[in-house]
Amino acid sequence: MARTSGSHSEITGPRLRAAAQALFARHGYAAVSMRRIAAEVGVQAGALYNYIPDKQGLLFELMKSHLDELLAAWQTLPKGVGARDALEAFTRFHVRFHLDRPDAVFIAYMELRNLDPANFRAIEALRRRYETVLEDILRQGAAEGAFDVADSKHAAFAVIAMLTGVTTWYRDEGRLSRAEVEDLYWSMVRKAVSA
Amino acid sequence: MARTSGSHSEITGPRLRAAAQALFARHGYAAVSMRRIAAEVGVQAGALYNYIPDKQGLLFELMKSHLDELLAAWQTLPKGVGARDALEAFTRFHVRFHLDRPDAVFIAYMELRNLDPANFRAIEALRRRYETVLEDILRQGAAEGAFDVADSKHAAFAVIAMLTGVTTWYRDEGRLSRAEVEDLYWSMVRKAVSA
DNA sequence: GTCTATAGCGAGATAGAC
DNA sequence: GTCTATCTCGCTATAGAC
Structure with missing residues (x-):
C-alpha cells in the first residue's frame, strides 16, 4: 500500500505530544503557540488539528x-x-x-x-x-x-x-x-x- | 491645589499592582492581558503605562x-x-x-x-x-x-x-x-x- | 495527512487631544 | 493622568487544494 508523500500519522502524533510537553514545561501553556509546537514537530500549524481537537x-x-x-x-x-x-x-x-x-x-x-x-x-x-x-x-x-x-x-x-x-x-x-x-x-x- | 479631573496618581499605582497580583495569581501572567488589568483598575489600558515600563x-x-x-x-x-x-x-x-x-x-x-x-x-x-x-x-x-x-x-x-x-x-x-x-x-x- | 492561505480576533504598546 | 484611536503583530482555528 503506497502512502501519500508527507503522510506520517504514526509518528506525528507522538512527536506532537512530546514537543508540547517540553515547550509547555519550559515556557508555560499560555506562552506557547501552536505555531511554535508545529515548528518543533516539523509541520505547519494546521496539520496539528488532525491529532487534537484544540x-x-x-x-x-x-x-x-x-x-x-x-x-x-x-x-x-x-x-x-x-x-x-x-x-x-x-x-x-x-x-x-x-x-x-x-x-x-x-x-x-x-x-x-x-x-x-x-x-x-x-x-x-x-x-x-x-x-x-x-x-x-x-x-x-x-x-x-x-x-x-x-x-x-x-x-x-x-x-x-x-x-x-x-x-x-x-x-x-x-x-x-x-x-x-x-x-x-x-x-x-x-x-x-x-x- | 486644584487637581485635574481624572487624575489619581496616588491610588491608581497601588490599585494597578493589587489588580495585577490577583489576576496573575488566578490566571497566570501570560493569560492576563493589560486590558483586563485596566478594566479591574477602572482605567483604560494606555493609562497603565504611566506607572510601569511594560x-x-x-x-x-x-x-x-x-x-x-x-x-x-x-x-x-x-x-x-x-x-x-x-x-x-x-x-x-x-x-x-x-x-x-x-x-x-x-x-x-x-x-x-x-x-x-x-x-x-x-x-x-x-x-x-x-x-x-x-x-x-x-x-x-x-x-x-x-x-x-x-x-x-x-x-x-x-x-x-x-x-x-x-x-x-x-x-x-x-x-x-x-x-x-x-x-x-x-x-x-x-x-x-x-x- | 499536510500544505497554503486566511478569517477573525485580541494582544502590547504608543500618539496626541484634553 | 486619562482618554480615544490606532499601529503592528501574533494568536487559534478552519477551508480547500493536493
Missing part, C-alpha cells in the same frame, strides 16, 4: 495521561504489608517516578489554572486519588502505633509537597545519585511521621 | 517586592540563640508569612519562567538568600548535635518545599486555625531533622 484538549490529554500513568505505576508496584514498608515504598516510588518525568510533573502542577472547569475537575479527581494513597498509609500506620500523625490528610499533603519539590533542584549531572536522593528523602519522611 | 516590568516588580519583604520581615524578627529555637522561629514565620500572602507566593513560584533572563537572575538571587537562611540554621544545628542532617542544602530545599505547600490547601474557612497549622508543620519539621 489546544485545551492537548493540555488535558498530557495531564490526564501523566496522572493515569502515575496511578497505574503505583498499583502494579509490589509492596510489603506493614505501614512502614508501604511508606518507604511510596516515598521511593514518588521520588523515582517524578525524577523520571520532570516535564510532565511540572505541567501537572503548574497548568491547573489553564484547564477548563470540566477538565479541571477530572484532573483534580485523579490527583485526589493519589493523595488518598498516602493518606491511607499514614492513617493505617497511626492506628498501628507505628507513626505519630495527628492529621493524616494534611500530613499527606505536607509529605507530597516535600517529595515533589525534588524536581526543582535535582539534576542528573549533580553531586547526588538518584539512590542518594531517595535515601535523603526517605530519612526525612520516616522521621517526620515517626512516633 | 508588562514584564510589572511582573518583576511584584516578585521583587515580595521577596524583599520576605527577607526584611525575617531579619527584623526577634530570635533566640540556639539552632532549635531558630528552626522553630523560621518554620512558624514561613508558614505565617506565606499564608498571609497567597497571591504573591503563587506568583513568586509559578511565574519564574516568564521572567526575562536578567530579571530571572535577580529574583533567583533573592530566593537563594532566603534558602541560605534555613540552610545555615540546619548546618549550625547539625554541628551542635541538635539535628541529624547529612546535607544541609538539600534538607533546606525539602523543608521549604514542605512548608510552602501549605498555601495549596489552607483556607481561612477550613477546619484548622493558623496556630494549629503552624503546630502541625513544626511538629513534622522538628522530627524530620531530629537526631
Whole structure:
C-alpha cells in the first residue's frame, strides 16, 4: 500500500505530544503557540488539528495521561504489608517516578489554572486519588502505633509537597545519585511521621 | 491645589499592582492581558503605562517586592540563640508569612519562567538568600548535635518545599486555625531533622 | 495527512487631544 | 493622568487544494 508523500500519522502524533510537553514545561501553556509546537514537530500549524481537537484538549490529554500513568505505576508496584514498608515504598516510588518525568510533573502542577472547569475537575479527581494513597498509609500506620500523625490528610499533603519539590533542584549531572536522593528523602519522611 | 479631573496618581499605582497580583495569581501572567488589568483598575489600558515600563516590568516588580519583604520581615524578627529555637522561629514565620500572602507566593513560584533572563537572575538571587537562611540554621544545628542532617542544602530545599505547600490547601474557612497549622508543620519539621 | 492561505480576533504598546 | 484611536503583530482555528 503506497502512502501519500508527507503522510506520517504514526509518528506525528507522538512527536506532537512530546514537543508540547517540553515547550509547555519550559515556557508555560499560555506562552506557547501552536505555531511554535508545529515548528518543533516539523509541520505547519494546521496539520496539528488532525491529532487534537484544540489546544485545551492537548493540555488535558498530557495531564490526564501523566496522572493515569502515575496511578497505574503505583498499583502494579509490589509492596510489603506493614505501614512502614508501604511508606518507604511510596516515598521511593514518588521520588523515582517524578525524577523520571520532570516535564510532565511540572505541567501537572503548574497548568491547573489553564484547564477548563470540566477538565479541571477530572484532573483534580485523579490527583485526589493519589493523595488518598498516602493518606491511607499514614492513617493505617497511626492506628498501628507505628507513626505519630495527628492529621493524616494534611500530613499527606505536607509529605507530597516535600517529595515533589525534588524536581526543582535535582539534576542528573549533580553531586547526588538518584539512590542518594531517595535515601535523603526517605530519612526525612520516616522521621517526620515517626512516633 | 486644584487637581485635574481624572487624575489619581496616588491610588491608581497601588490599585494597578493589587489588580495585577490577583489576576496573575488566578490566571497566570501570560493569560492576563493589560486590558483586563485596566478594566479591574477602572482605567483604560494606555493609562497603565504611566506607572510601569511594560508588562514584564510589572511582573518583576511584584516578585521583587515580595521577596524583599520576605527577607526584611525575617531579619527584623526577634530570635533566640540556639539552632532549635531558630528552626522553630523560621518554620512558624514561613508558614505565617506565606499564608498571609497567597497571591504573591503563587506568583513568586509559578511565574519564574516568564521572567526575562536578567530579571530571572535577580529574583533567583533573592530566593537563594532566603534558602541560605534555613540552610545555615540546619548546618549550625547539625554541628551542635541538635539535628541529624547529612546535607544541609538539600534538607533546606525539602523543608521549604514542605512548608510552602501549605498555601495549596489552607483556607481561612477550613477546619484548622493558623496556630494549629503552624503546630502541625513544626511538629513534622522538628522530627524530620531530629537526631 | 499536510500544505497554503486566511478569517477573525485580541494582544502590547504608543500618539496626541484634553 | 486619562482618554480615544490606532499601529503592528501574533494568536487559534478552519477551508480547500493536493
